[in-house]
Structure formats: structure tokens, C-alpha cells
Amino acid sequence: MTRDELKEYIAGHLEGKLKPLDSGKFNPLFEVIESDLLTVAQVLRDDENLKFDFLSCISGIDTGERFEIIYSLTSLAKNHRLELKVVLSRENPEVESVQGIWPAANWYEREIWELYGFDIKNHGNLTRFLLADDWDQGYPLRKDWDAPDFVRFPELER
Amino acid sequence: MSKLRTEEFTVNMGPHHPSTHGVCRLILTMDGEKVVKIEPVIGYLHRSMEKICENRTYAQCVPLMDRFEYVTAMSAEYVFVNAVEKLAEVEVPERAEYLRVIMLELNRIASHLIFYGSTAMDIGALTPFIYGLRERELIIDLFEMTCGQRLTYNYMKIGGVSHDIPKEFIPKCREAVKIISEKMSDYEGLLNENPIWLARTKNIGVLSADKAIAYGVSGPILRASGVKYDIRKNEPYSIYDRLDFNIPTRPNGDCYDRYCLRLDEIRESLKIISQALDGLPEGDTLKKVNPFNFRPPAGEIYSRIENSRGEMGVYIVSDGSTKPLRVKMRGSSYNHIQIIPELAPGGLIADLVAIFATFDVIMPEVDR
Numbered sequence: 001m002t003r004d005e006l007k008e009y010i011a012g013h014l015e016g017k018l019k020p021l022d023s024g025k026f027n028p029l030f031e032v033i034e035s036d037l038l039t040v041a042q043v044l045r046d047d048e049n050l051k052f053d054f055l056s057c058i059s060g061i062d063t064g065e066r067f068e069i070i071y072s073l074t075s076l077a078k079n080h081r082l083e084l085k086v087v088l089s090r091e092n093p094e095v096e097s098v099q100g101i102w103p104a105a106n107w108y109e110r111e112i113w114e115l116y117g118f119d120i121k122n123h124g125n126l127t128r129f130l131l132a133d134d135w136d137q138g139y140p141l142r143k144d145w146d147a148p149d150f151v152r153f154p155e156l157e158r
Numbered sequence: 159m160s161k162l163r164t165e166e167f168t169v170n171m172g173p174h175h176p177s178t179h180g181v182c183r184l185i186l187t188m189d190g191e192k193v194v195k196i197e198p199v200i201g202y203l204h205r206s207m208e209k210i211c212e213n214r215t216y217a218q219c220v221p222l223m224d225r226f227e228y229v230t231a232m233s234a235e236y237v238f239v240n241a242v243e244k245l246a247e248v249e250v251p252e253r254a255e256y257l258r259v260i261m262l263e264l265n266r267i268a269s270h271l272i273f274y275g276s277t278a279m280d281i282g283a284l285t286p287f288i289y290g291l292r293e294r295e296l297i298i299d300l301f302e303m304t305c306g307q308r309l310t311y312n313y314m315k316i317g318g319v320s321h322d323i324p325k326e327f328i329p330k331c332r333e334a335v336k337i338i339s340e341k342m343s344d345y346e347g348l349l350n351e352n353p354i355w356l357a358r359t360k361n362i363g364v365l366s367a368d369k370a371i372a373y374g375v376s377g378p379i380l381r382a383s384g385v386k387y388d389i390r391k392n393e394p395y396s397i398y399d400r401l402d403f404n405i406p407t408r409p410n411g412d413c414y415d416r417y418c419l420r421l422d423e424i425r426e427s428l429k430i431i432s433q434a435l436d437g438l439p440e441g442d443t444l445k446k447v448n449p450f451n452f453r454p455p456a457g458e459i460y461s462r463i464e465n466s467r468g469e470m471g472v473y474i475v476s477d478g479s480t481k482p483l484r485v486k487m488r489g490s491s492y493n494h495i496q497i498i499p500e501l502a503p504g505g506l507i508a509d510l511v512a513i514f515a516t517f518d519v520i521m522p523e524v525d526r
Contacts, residue, residue: 026244026457026458026459026460027460029458053371053372054371054374054376055374056374056460056462056469056471056488057460057471057473057486057488059460059473059484059486059488060486061475061483061484062484063475063477063483064483070458070460070473072460072471072473072488076371076385076387079392079393081393081460083460102372102374103372103373104372104373104374104493104496106496107492107493107496108492128201129199129200129201130200130201130204130525131201131204132201140206140209141208141209152213
């Protein structure tokens with residue numbers, strides 16, 4: 001499938017659950033609401049023509065206004081790729097764990113929980129592993145994070 | 159005689175144990191000599207590079223990438239530079255692309271030679287380490303000749319490469335290719351049919367293809383489990399679509415196959431380097447961009463390449479300013495270390511060392 005065919009196929013197959021975001025010439029990018037994530041993920045992995053069996057990466061993003069999680073998916077069998085985006089609320093960021101579908105998600109979700117403070121529901125092993133065990137200075141990857149020894153470079157401010 | 163009472167006990171392995179390759183710590187629950195449970199403890203090398211990148215210009219992020227994966231620093235630089243170039247639509251001169259591929263493949267060989275040596279050393283054979291590092295030196299000399307550095311190169315620049323190669327590079331490189339391809343039989347002669355080596359690696363740590371895919375295992379380990387997938391072929395970047403090379407695979411997914419596959423890959427990389435040297439065009443090596451006022455348009459991209467360890471990716475979000483809004487680095491070791499607790503239990507502690515060694519995990523990629 002070419003990139004456009006893939007986009008069309010997914011949009012047709014998961015109508016109403018996905019919102020295509022224009023990503024120019026890069027991988028197809030779709031937005032999915034949090035409550036639909038697991039259903040969509042299941043279809044993406046199991047559908048005969050999609051077979052997104054390989055989770056490349058999960059990345060948390062803080063744009064300053066809102067929180068997002070990006071799932072980068074690859075299909076080794078069909079050789080195509082896709083990005084799924086979930087937008088989370090700033091007050092209560094929480095998302096369902098996708099470990100049941102892609103076991104590779106385990107540490108990626110744990111890292112997001114640790115560095116962004118998003119609550120990963122049904123994860124089962126949310127413990128600190130990158131930061132110090134007694135870390136109490138908040139969530140470092142958030143844009144509003146500040147700590148006494150964190151140096152910003154004002155000459156590089158936009 | 160009454161039965162002896164047995165109980166499980168806990169052993170700490172690392173963080174400075176020589177066979178945990180850096181600073182990984184494993185908490186092992188043992189039943190005699192058998193491993194029951196493994197709990198990896200990471201984070202000793204956490205330098206918060208993702209946060210640092212958000213506070214730097216794009217050009218300033220490149221040297222940081224060297225520290226993300228210092229054994230194949232070229233590919234770590236390349237993955238970032240390539241993603242930024244795609245995002246900002248920077249045209250890269252042809253000669254620079256060829257030079258990049260030559261450097262990437264040389265670096266892949268250097269990494270596999272370290273793998274060859276260190277794996278053998280972990281399992282108890284010391285000679286291969288000397289052999290592997292001896293030939294790696296030829297490659298490191300080539301890097302030093304080109305950009306002045308032996309480990310953290312800062313060679314890739316947004317828009318090209320920092321230095322053109324000196325005129326003695328090509329003959330030296332061809333000589334190195336010749337020497338390494340001749341030495342391949344030595345490497346294989348030392349280990350391939352060595353009964354101790356076979357006993358330690360054959361049918362040890364068997365990883366099935368389905369499990370490998372589910373856990374996001376990539377690169378040589380995935381191919382040693384019989385999955386023919388290589389980003390250089392399946393989603394060609396740079397000039398890989400113009401080069402003729404094979405993707406070696408092995409069917410069994412045990413430690414022995416993982417070892418053999420890397421030697422196969424060295425051969426393919428040598429082929430690529432020869433072809434790239436033959437086709438190397440004349441011309442510029444750098445399209446100048448102003449590093450202080452370089453502003454890619456707003457957008458986001460996940461870009462990835464085939465590193466010597468597997469899929470190396472970077473997720474960059476740009477908001478149109480001089481600094482990235484978010485840089486997420488994806489190193490393959492991060493996934494590989496996750497699957498070790500699934501593979502090793504039930505085996506001996508000595509097998510765990512063999513598994514850990516053939517996974518070729520390096521820690522800066524895990525902790526970042």
C-alpha cells in the first residue's frame with residue numbers, strides 16, 4: 001500500500017474514531033481520543049491489511065498548552081508506518097496502557113509516567129527507574145518544570 | 159539421607175560488572191546456579207539529554223547525539239541530522255551523502271568488531287578481543303584522519319559533513335577494507351567451530367520471531383530470529399537504495415546465530431563501503447545553513463535508521479523556532495534490555511552472561 005492508500009484504508013476502516021492530521025510528506029498521522037485508544041490499537045494490530053505488529057516508540061510531548069502522547073507504529077509484514085496521537089487534558093492526564101497489545105510499551109510508558117507524570121492506567125509496574133529513587137522535584141520534561149540547578153539560556157530564547 | 163533444604167537467594171550483578179557493558183545492574187533471584195528472576199536496574203547514566211536538547215539550538219544538539227550512542231556515534235549524529243533535514247527540507251550535496259554512508263558503515267564494522275571481542279571475552283575467550291580491537295583501530299584511524307576525533311566525532315552537520323576527506327583517505331580505506339575482509343576467516347576460525355564456544359552459545363537464549371517483534375526487538379537480533387527486516391532496505395534513507403547488498407538472516411535465534419549474523423553483516427558492510435568509494439562523486443560536502451538562525455518549519459517527524467544494534471529513531475517536534483520543542487531518542491538497547499528478564503530465567507547464570515553479551519546492549523542508549 002502506498003502512503004495515501006494506507007491513509008484512506010485506515011480512515012475508512014476506523015471511521016469516526018480517528019481524525020487525520022496533515023503531516024505533509026511524512027508518515028500518516030492520526031489523532032485518536034483516549035477512550036478509543038485500545039479499540040483502535042487492537043484493530044491496527046490485527047487487521048489483515050494493516051498488521052501494525054511492531055511498536056517503535058512512544059513519546060510524550062508537552063507543547064506548553066497541551067499534553068500529547070505519540071505512538072510510532074511499524075508493520076514489519078506490510079512494511080508501512082503510522083503515527084497515532086492522543087491528546088491528554090492538562091489537569092488530569094491519564095491514558096490506558098497498551099501493553100496488552102504491544103508488550104514493548106512497558107518501559108516507554110513507565111518513562112512517560114516518571115518524566116511527564118501522566119497516569120498510565122493498568123500498567124502494573126509504575127516505579128522510578130531513570131531518576132533517583134528519592135526524587136521529589138516534579139516532572140522534568142514538562143515545560144513549566146524548574147529546578148534550582150537547571151540553567152536556561154536566555155540568549156537562545158525564541 | 160534426608161533431602162537438603164534449598165532456598166532462593168538474591169545476587170547483585172553490576173552496575174560495574176564487566177559483562178554488563180557499562181552501568182547496568184541486574185538483581186538476580188537464584189535457585190542454586192539457576193536464574194529464577196531478573197530485575198534490571200537502569201538510570202546510572204541518565205543525563206537528561208532530551209531535556210538538554212530542548213534548551214539548545216538544532217546545531218548544538220548534534221554533539222550531544224555522540225554521547226547518546228558512543229560506540230556508533232556516527233549513526234547517532236546521522237539520525238538526528240537526517241530528521242532535521244527532512245523537516246526543514248535541506249538539500250544535501252551528493253558527495254556528503256556518499257561520505258556519510260561510508261562513515262556509517264565503517265562505524266557499523268567498528269561496532270561489530272567490539273561486539274565480537276567483548277562477547278568472546280565475556281564468555282571466556284580473550285584472544286578475539288585483541289583481534290577485534292586491532293582491526294577496529296584501522297577504522298578509528300580513518301575517522302581521526304577525517305575529523306580529528308576517535309570516538310565522539312561531531313562529523314555530521316545539518317546540510318552535509320564537517321570535513322571533506324583528506325586525499326590519503328581513499329587508499330587507506332581500501333586497504334582497511336582489504337585487511338578486514340582477509341581477517342574475517344581468522345575471526346571465524348577462532349570461534350565458529352570451537353567446542354567450548356558452541357557449548358556456551360548453541361541453543362542458549364532462544365528468541366522466537368513472534369516474541370522478538372512483540373517486544374520491539376530490532377536489528378541483528380531480530381534478523382537472527384529469522385525476520386528479514388532491515389531499514390536500509392525496507393525504508394531506504396540516504397543512498398542505500400543505489401547500493402547492492404544483502405540482508406543476512408539466521409533461523410534459530412540463539413546466541414550462536416546472533417554472533418554469526420554480525421560477522422555476516424561485517425561482510426555486507428565491506429561491500430557497501432567498496433561500492434560507495436567507487437561511486438564517490440566530486441563536489442561540495444556541506445550546504446551552509448546558519449546554525450544560529452536555523453528554523454525548521456513547525457511540524458513533527460519520527461525518523462529512523464538502521465544502527466549496528468537495531469532501529470535507532472528520533473522524534474522531533476518543531477514549533478518554528480531555533481530550538482526543538484521536543485526531542486525523543488529511541489535506542490534499540492532500550493527494548494533489548496526489556497526482553498532479557500523474559501529470556502534468561504531457567505538458564506544458568508553463565509548463560510545469562512552469554513545472552514547479555516550477544517544482545518550487545520550499551521547503556522548510554524538506554525538511559526540517555
